[in-house]
Amino acid sequence: MTQNYAGLQSVIWRGDKLDLLDQRLLPEEIVYLPLTTSEDVWEAIRHLKVRGAPAIGIAAAYGVVLGSRDALAAGEWLADVKKHAEYLATSRPTAVNLFWALDRMKAAADRFAGEGLSVDGLKEALTNEAIAIQSEDEATNRLIGEHALGLFKDDMGVLTHCNAGGLATAKYGTALAPFYLAKEQGMNIRVFADETRPVLQGARLTAFELQQAGVDVTLICDNMAGMVMSKGWVDAVIVGTDRVAANGDVANKIGTYSVAVLAKAHGIPFYVACPLSTFDLSTPTGAEIPIEERNAEEITEGFGKRTAPQGVKVFNPAFDVTPHEYVTAIITEKGIVTAPFEENLRKLFQD
Numbered sequence: 001m002t003q004n005y006a007g008l009q010s011v012i013w014r015g016d017k018l019d020l021l022d023q024r025l026l027p028e029e030i031v032y033l034p035l036t037t038s039e040d041v042w043e044a045i046r047h048l049k050v051r052g053a054p055a056i057g058i059a060a061a062y063g064v065v066l067g068s069r070d071a072l073a074a075g076e077w078l079a080d081v082k083k084h085a086e087y088l089a090t091s092r093p094t095a096v097n098l099f100w101a102l103d104r105m106k107a108a109a110d111r112f113a114g115e116g117l118s119v120d121g122l123k124e125a126l127t128n129e130a131i132a133i134q135s136e137d138e139a140t141n142r143l144i145g146e147h148a149l150g151l152f153k154d155d156m157g158v159l160t161h162c163n164a165g166g167l168a169t170a171k172y173g174t175a176l177a178p179f180y181l182a183k184e185q186g187m188n189i190r191v192f193a194d195e196t197r198p199v200l201q202g203a204r205l206t207a208f209e210l211q212q213a214g215v216d217v218t219l220i221c222d223n224m225a226g227m228v229m230s231k232g233w234v235d236a237v238i239v240g241t242d243r244v245a246a247n248g249d250v251a252n253k254i255g256t257y258s259v260a261v262l263a264k265a266h267g268i269p270f271y272v273a274c275p276l277s278t279f280d281l282s283t284p285t286g287a288e289i290p291i292e293e294r295n296a297e298e299i300t301e302g303f304g305k306r307t308a309p310q311g312v313k314v315f316n317p318a319f320d321v322t323p324h325e326y327v328t329a330i331i332t333e334k335g336i337v338t339a340p341f342e343e344n345l346r347k348l349f350q351d
């Protein structure tokens, strides 16, 4: 069934260390970094060696395992779990999957501690929790892909922004999952991948992983999306997200909002694909989602050489918010949600 998914795994648990695919080096080099401490994991998340909301959560879960593995007694172990979870939560602010995974690890640790396990038993149980987060993500993404594929037809053109693929998750991705499933079923979907300035996740990662899998992908610069849409080549847009607020506003890679506005202007549906772990119903609207700002060099020296004058003022938000009015539907593992989002998202979590 999965022979057309030729993806590299971004996070591999080896029992005594975490092998992490260094996504900064793709597509030119395939290098796995051996991570052995929670500090290694924090640094890998902060510096985008691992990126993409679900993959960040998975890596952080293993970071908690690594941070608490030297404890000699149950009390010390529980304190270490909490300490390293709090620490890893400071690595990046926007993707809620990070906090979701860390909260799940802390809750699991409390539960296991209450069961009176030995310290070795506690460590094993918590490792299994991290493994479960990773394997559930794979199953979830396959379901998202199945739901999303129902919206697409053979020979459609679909535009995506950033990388919400296998590299950003345990497998398949969210927004890219339907393309892999379409390939399995012999359908041809023509994908347009925005290069996604400033860090080029679209060019370096999306174009790479889709090409590896034999998916029909065409790379464009971000500022070409409007032109490509005006030619009638795009029948739908699908993107991932880092956090969905209670009213259906979605934060995703910077530039997503512009794509949504363009899609609306051209009468093209704008779909968002994500697991339930990406919803943050405690955040009322997109205005309250914390937006990470990254360093100026990503813009002024992103191509390996200086491309802007020294000392120029730079604004470099890593994400933007697309208001729910621009979102046609949110595709989850539990099905497809449409407006009114506030009401329908509440129902999604009640059922």
Ligand code: MRU
Residues within 6 Å of the ligand: 051, 052, 053, 054, 095, 161, 162, 163, 164, 165, 168, 169, 173, 174, 175, 201, 239, 240, 241, 242, 252, 253, 254, 318
């Ligand atoms: O800064 P990044 O590369 O972590 O940003 C990633 C994105 O914006 C993705 O679209 C999002 O996390 C969804 S990944 C399934």
